[in-house]
Amino acid sequence: MSTSERLTYLLEQARLRRATSAEYRELLQLISSDEQGEIVRLLDTWHGAGTTESTASTEYDHAYWQQAVKEILDADNSARQPVMLPVKNRIYFLQRYWWAAACIILLTAGAYYLSKQTRQPAVAVASPVKDIAPGGNRAVLTLSDGSQITLDSAGNGILAQQGNTRITKLSNGQLAYSGSGNPEGKILYNTMSTPPGGQYQLILPDGTGVWLNAASSISYPTAFTGNERSVTVTGEAYFEVVKNEKMPFRVKAGNTTIDVLGTHFNINAYKDEASINTTLLEGAVRVNIAQQQQQLRPGQQARVMANGASIQVVDHADISEVMAWKAGFFSFNDADLPAVMRQLSRWYNVEVKYEGRIPQRVFTGEIGRNLTLSQVLKGLTKTRIKYRIENGNRIIIQP
CATH class of the missing domain: 2.60.120.1440 (Jelly Rolls)
Known part of the structure; x- marks a missing residue:
């Protein structure tokens, strides 16, 4: 099986939430070594976007994705406590592999848009504020x-x-x-x-x-x-x-x-x-x-x-x-940004406001509800969602 075929298989398994922990690790390794932008092209195919010519010329920021994966892996180790949770009749250590779910969120929401937009400077987030603990x-x-x-x-x-x-x-x-x-x-x-x-x-x-x-x-x-x-x-x-x-x-x-x-x-x-x-x-x-x-x-x-x-x-x-909320995690299946933010607003007791047009993003994946708000929001920045925090508990989503 070629690398491209293997990558296609692993992405499909992850998208359908059928991947084993070993397959998630293999997928992460392929993401880190994806020099030619195979992931972006595969996601383009899934979304039915563009022609072969346009896909072949898609710009791919390898350094950006390497940094995205690194930041997810470098998140607070204290948040990775193993918890047994049922997902699609399979058992995963969700908190141990929460970063894998975050990667899938990046893949299904972020890479497609990044491949279609002109590169922007790194997202500037407001000055650090006191983090908000989970509920x-x-x-x-x-x-x-x-x-x-x-x-x-x-x-x-x-x-x-x-x-x-x-x-x-x-x-x-x-x-x-x-x-x-x-x-x-x-x-x-x-x-x-x-x-x-x-x-x-x-x-x-x-x-x-x-x-x-x-x-x-x-x-x-x-x-x-x-x-x-x-x-x-x-x-x-x-x-x-x-x-x-x-x-x-x-x-x-x-x-x-x-x-x-x-x-x-x-x-x-x-x-x-x-x-x-x-x-x-x-x-x-x-x-x-x-x-x-x-x-x-x-x-x-x-x-x-x-x-x-x-x-x-x-x-x-x-x-x-x-039933994800009762089991202790957020679960999104092609959820738009407002749907995601409504859940975060209730669990972290924050107010969410939008400036201008609401960014069109789709999120799929699972993240533990015992993460701090900053850890969850970190995933959003990887999909080019720009935000700032005011008064400690108000999230402003910017165009």
Whole structure:
């Protein structure tokens, strides 16, 4: 097999996320020794751009790519802790090879544009500012009387009593409810809220597990009574619902209601996203809007647009991309720049603004959520994304 054929194979394996760790290392070695611009020409072919003549004359900055790879490899070693994560039914040490994913982001987004644009001087970034740490387990619990408990700083053990229900912070950091509710029969409600840069786990009174992503909330009764279990969600949450046919589980999010018997599913209902997405991992759910409803099978995703006019069903949702946040990483599959920045904004608690036209870039790859903001932004500069940071927490994306 020729070098060109081998490079084609490795790029395709990486693009499809099928490459082994050894293949990633081999690809990186080929990138570093790519004197003739084979990568740029192959990406041109994938994007269907140009003719043989134009491709052959493509300018290729070998020194630029060598430096790009070197900077990725020289990133803070403390961020490369091995974490086992499922991706496309394969197991990778994501943090150990996060640089490989970053290289794929560079390849799929950066090289193509670099090959089509006149070379610009190196990107000038604003003066160094204090780095921003990644998010963590942070949340606030609002009790039925309006009082609040900051969960990340609260000690383990019983935190409060709501009627006959005890609220306990477990040794693993989860919040759990146990008991029989209010002896007077009055339904008491609690709300757990995560700030930007926060996430948290909760065990509801019926044993249902809930994982909240950043800038999200869930409101629920301290004990489930009557003929249904009903909760309200904003932002993003993953549920593992305990089955109880006599008391169906119901989730309300914006203009969408999800009816559940017992199942695992994720709901993304951020207000700044174009749709409310419900993705089913196992079991069965029914998504309802106005007078329309749609039953989902495992692997399907229901999308409800902001106007709530209809339900669009995706038959083969990318489960690994949907569940990446819960597993501890970002996953992008042909995501545009605003989609990437919305996720970074929530996790690092930063504001994102754009000056002029938004750069047209497409990003594919996975990066751990335990990296600092500067480490993540370093990858953006390799795709000729120019930015500056103001007031410590505002990212300005420039033309």
